[in-house]
Amino acid sequence: MNARPTHRPESFGLDRLKTPIGIALLVTDAEGVLRALDWEDYEHRMRELLRLHYGAVELRNQPAPASMKAALSGYFDGDLSQLATVAWRVAGTPFQRKVWTALATIPVGTTLNYGALAAKLDMPKAVRAVGHANGSNPISVVLPCHRLIGADGSLVKYGGGLERKRWLLRHEGVEV
Template sequence: MAGRSAYPSESFDLDRLATPIGIALLVTDAEGALRALDWEDYEHRMRELLRLHYGAVELRERAAAAAVKAALSGYFDGDLAQLASIAWRVAGTPFQRKVWTALAQIPVGTTQSYGALAARLDMPKAVRAVGHANGSNPISVVLPCHRLIGADGSLVKYGGGLERKRWLLRHEGVEV
């Protein structure tokens, strides 16, 4: 039908949370699950990722679930285990979802190289693909893409900027 999107339109709620490293944008669904977390200065990228993953998306200014905000605030206040309590949901390709699920399994206070993550997924030659999927991660911090580092231990590529990545890793007890 002419003029109709290939995707049904999605409606999500958009809220903001002040953190020590900037204003976090929180996108949640009707059940309160986190669909995206990005930084206010990267809102355009977040909206583009939402469009790529869900098609036409309407974002309504509405408070995120209290539990999500409390858990994120707790994390930023030093209770690092709080991230595990946040319900999240992602779209993306099956490969992207596999990478993002693996990110959530990297323990707080540790890092992993892109190559080690690819190997853990039984795809040791897919280092670049893992890096690309990591770069398309819509839920920063909760799906901890900041815990991925270069094979030589260097900080590489973080969608929210390397200063935020450095802060997050130090906050979790990783010396960088």
């Protein structure tokens, strides 16, 4: 009889950061690298995304690096360039990682529609796939999925709610 090997769950730290739009959940690995950022009122969704990306996950209360919290607080206080200083790492499929990496290249204060991002990835027919990958982004704000809008310029879907998306865009100088 062959016993199935048991795998220990992936272990991450969980911290909270008060922001003007709610309590942010910060999930970091043993090296202090951001693995997820979501909102306290969407914790269940965040845990499900972590499970999908990493399998079994154990979250333990552990402070995120002070430099990460300072950078995020700086962003929310108006120093929009601070997001670029946050170290992050994602799992996901190669396509998802490609989309998430591309999100980080959308400049602060600008938006892009899903079709334009698909074209930027040299996959103009992958608009729906880009949208799906965007919706599975585990690192809100830092990988700025809020900067993606509908083809007609409308605000569409945001895992943390459209009011947060509107706030983030206005905070970055985008009139919505």
